[in-house]
């Protein structure tokens with residue numbers, strides 16, 4: 001199959017509920033996961049992991065945790081993007097090492113700029129990701145309200161906001177993955193209908209990990225798409241200001 005352009009791949013992608021029994025190439029799927037990791041993400045923290053389910057046993061168990069819904073039951077392989085907010089310290093370390101390597105390679109050094117970049121990782125990022133006591137949360141919200149009276153401030157700092165930040169970035173990676181799959185003629189179906197606790201147990205993940213979605217993969221069967229793609233008219237959702 002000829003590789004598709006981005007627009008063609010976006011238009012080819014559908015949520016395929018019935019995959020054929022034609023096997024798919026794990027190496028190609030893995031390459032699509034590599035594309036997933038190129039997605040833009042919050043502060044480049046890459047607080048995600050991708051589980052590629054290829055073994056018969058794991059497939060059977062994950063499918064059962066997805067209630068054996070058709071998109072899971074008929075999938076040849078499953079991909080599970082996982083949000084790992086709990087890995088923030090390791091990710092900051094990796095970013096720091098990359099930053100320092102970049103400084104060392106630079107033709108001209110700028111100690112002031114370098115110190116600022118390191119301080120962002122050492123001081124500002126932990127302030128966002130560190131668990132906070134009720135008093136720290138209260139003080140933070142009070143400061144935001146106070147400062148927000150006279151200037152623009154960043155307000156999304158609650159534990160719930162942090163979960164959204166992680167889910168948002170990981171969902172962008174999932175979309176990269178699905179479009180990449182479409183590019184090579186493979187099909188996908190994103191699913192949120194599953195028992196997240198069971199999936200975490202099967203994958204051996206800690207409580208702090210969050211399942212972003214489960215993506216069924218394969219090659220569409222003739223009856224794999226349930227109907228024409230319906231979208232609201234663009235005028236209903238597009239606003240130019």
Ligand SMILES: Cc1cc2nc3c(=O)[nH]c(=O)nc-3n(C[C@H](O)[C@H](O)[C@H](O)COP(=O)(O)O)c2cc1C
Nearest residue numbers: 013014015016017069071189190191192193213229
């Ligand atoms: C986050 C998310 C969760 C979804 N969960 C399910 C699901 O559990 N089962 C399913 O069959 N489809 C699921 N879908 C697919 C949607 O129903 C589908 O994207 C939508 O109907 C539009 O159809 P299209 O993707 O073919 O354009 C999900 C899609 C998204 C983005």
